[in-house]
Amino acid sequence: MSEPEAVVERAVERLRPLYKAASLSWWDANVSATEENEQRRVAAELALSDALADADLFGDIATARANGAEPLVRRQLDLLHASLVPQQVPESLRHRIVELEASVESRFAQHRGEVSGRPVDDNEIKRILRESDDVAERREAWEASKTVGAAVADDVRELARLRNEAARSLGYRDWFALAVDTSEMDETRLFETLDECDRLTVDAFAGWKAATDARLAERFGCTVAELRPWHYEDPFFQEVPAAGGVDLTEVFAGKDVVALARATYDGLGVDTNAILDRSDLFPRDGKCQHAFCIDVDREGDVRVLANVADDRYWADTMLHELGHGAYDIGFDQGLPWLLRDCHLTVTEGIAILMGRLAQDAEWLREVVGLESADVERLEAGLRAAQAAELLVFTRWVLVMTNFERALYADPEADLNALWWELVSRYQLVTPPDGRDGPDWAAKIHVACAPVYYHTYLYGNLVASQLRATLDRVAGGLVGRREAGAFLGEQVFRPGQSLRWDRLIEAATGEPLTATHAARDIAVGLAS
Numbered sequence: 001m002s003e004p005e006a007v008v009e010r011a012v013e014r015l016r017p018l019y020k021a022a023s024l025s026w027w028d029a030n031v032s033a034t035e036e037n038e039q040r041r042v043a044a045e046l047a048l049s050d051a052l053a054d055a056d057l058f059g060d061i062a063t064a065r066a067n068g069a070e071p072l073v074r075r076q077l078d079l080l081h082a083s084l085v086p087q088q089v090p091e092s093l094r095h096r097i098v099e100l101e102a103s104v105e106s107r108f109a110q111h112r113g114e115v116s117g118r119p120v121d122d123n124e125i126k127r128i129l130r131e132s133d134d135v136a137e138r139r140e141a142w143e144a145s146k147t148v149g150a151a152v153a154d155d156v157r158e159l160a161r162l163r164n165e166a167a168r169s170l171g172y173r174d175w176f177a178l179a180v181d182t183s184e185m186d187e188t189r190l191f192e193t194l195d196e197c198d199r200l201t202v203d204a205f206a207g208w209k210a211a212t213d214a215r216l217a218e219r220f221g222c223t224v225a226e227l228r229p230w231h232y233e234d235p236f237f238q239e240v241p242a243a244g245g246v247d248l249t250e251v252f253a254g255k256d257v258v259a260l261a262r263a264t265y266d267g268l269g270v271d272t273n274a275i276l277d278r279s280d281l282f283p284r285d286g287k288c289q290h291a292f293c294i295d296v297d298r299e300g301d302v303r304v305l306a307n308v309a310d311d312r313y314w315a316d317t318m319l320h321e322l323g324h325g326a327y328d329i330g331f332d333q334g335l336p337w338l339l340r341d342c343h344l345t346v347t348e349g350i351a352i353l354m355g356r357l358a359q360d361a362e363w364l365r366e367v368v369g370l371e372s373a374d375v376e377r378l379e380a381g382l383r384a385a386q387a388a389e390l391l392v393f394t395r396w397v398l399v400m401t402n403f404e405r406a407l408y409a410d411p412e413a414d415l416n417a418l419w420w421e422l423v424s425r426y427q428l429v430t431p432p433d434g435r436d437g438p439d440w441a442a443k444i445h446v447a448c449a450p451v452y453y454h455t456y457l458y459g460n461l462v463a464s465q466l467r468a469t470l471d472r473v474a475g476g477l478v479g480r481r482e483a484g485a486f487l488g489e490q491v492f493r494p495g496q497s498l499r500w501d502r503l504i505e506a507a508t509g510e511p512l513t514a515t516h517a518a519r520d521i522a523v524g525l526a527s
């Protein structure tokens with residue numbers, strides 16, 4: 001065994017059991033949120049984080065990389081290096097960051113804004129913004145959604161300073177540069193792609209928004225110029241107002257959403273039974289309310305947590321999570337442990353590609369069994385709704401990513417003003433008159449999932465690009481075993497043996513581009 005191989009083996013021996021323990025305790029804490037499970041989860045995560053912070057291990061990896069190794073070993077060393085770099089900061093600083101993050105996160109969980117003197121959670125705020133025709137009440141609900149920002153803003157700013165201190169001690173310009181670099185992205189390329197997304201969506205968004213604003217002005221009996229953030233349905237306007245979508249309530253009522261998802265993957269020749277058997281799929285007290293898929297051991301123990309109901313949202317979510325799962329069980333099991341993994345942009349791309357089927361005409365006909373006439377009636381609306389979602393989401397990511405770059409460039413800047421400048425520019429939303437509050441801090445990702453949002457946008461670009469390839473090589477996706485075989489061979493099997501951007505280029509014949517997503521938007525809006 002060569003010295004570089006020995007370094008990899010030592011690292012894996014150390015990390016593998018810690019990774020599995022952290023995965024299992026994460027699963028347990030989400031399935032049943034007891035005090036004991038929560039303590040075990042924190043302990044397991046700290047143990048993993050301490051191992052990743054080991055300076056001797058990091059030194060061995062750096063030396064082995066510098067001395068050169070054959071490609072698959074080099075690839076493993078690169079992945080190890082990227083996971084260990086962010087942890088190579090003085091322990092006191094690392095722990096301060098972890099503790100402050102945990103404190104901000106728990107304040108987000110506990111904080112409740114108030115409407116008419118009563119505390120309201122996020123669901124209630126969203127309900128008011130969806131249903132209420134009372135503009136004063138809407139405004140109160142929107143204001144309530146921002147109060148958490150004021151409660152945590154000083155600490156979020158402090159987190160940015162601490163993260164910058166950590167990044168600079170490692171030779172990076174700031175935390176933004178470190179985060180992008182250690183996730184195998186290139187900052188110049190990232191902003192070229194974001195600029196491309198901006199250019200390709202700016203006119204379509206302005207047109208769509210003008211039509212939406214006209215409808216909203218009519219609904220609320222005001223002029224378009226009088227519309228403010230609380231006239232939209234999502235507190236950040238990151239989602240399409242329901243009026244712009246298609247109502248599929250009747251279509252999914254009484255349907256077995258899990259069986260539909262299983263049948264969808266069966267149609268691709270992907271057997272998801274092993275995943276579903278280990279999964280926890282229905283609502284229960286004391287259980288996490290969201291959904292996720294986890295690969296516990298990279299040896300086939302893949303599970304989904306969900307809270308399935310018979311509606312479009314959960315159909316989309318089950319298809320989405322099983323997309324992550326199909327990827328995880330599809331790695332070439334002959335690959336080394338470190339390479340039986342995937343990059344976030346690609347696994348999100350697969351999951352988004354599959355989740356989109358819940359609004360796909362062919363899927364509704366072939367898998368759900370809807371009558372052709374009903375599907376035809378819905379088809380144009382479905383395409384338009386998907387296009388609007390992608391459009392609105394793209395503009396929102398432009399706000400988030402540009403804001404985060406500016407935040408880490410200068411945490412002392414006038415962030416309140418900068419936030420509204422970006423919201424006005426990219427989302428075309430008029431700020432409330434004289435607004436000067438830390439509305440940026442009300443978005444939990446800024447504090448707790450820093451420099452991550454662009455991953456969701458990349459996932460959408462990957463989904464559109466893969467879909468175009470599948471249409472070309474397999475004639476589509478739904479019920480096509482050739483499409484499943486293509487994804488299995490070209491995307492799943494290689495795992496992390498090659499970088500995500502090269503994987504996309506190899507699978508689709510071109511580097512990642514926004515043109516396929518832009519075409520999906522144009523086709524949808526034209527229908």
Ligand SMILES: [Zn+2]
Nearest residue numbers: 320324348351
């Ligand atoms: Zn996902």
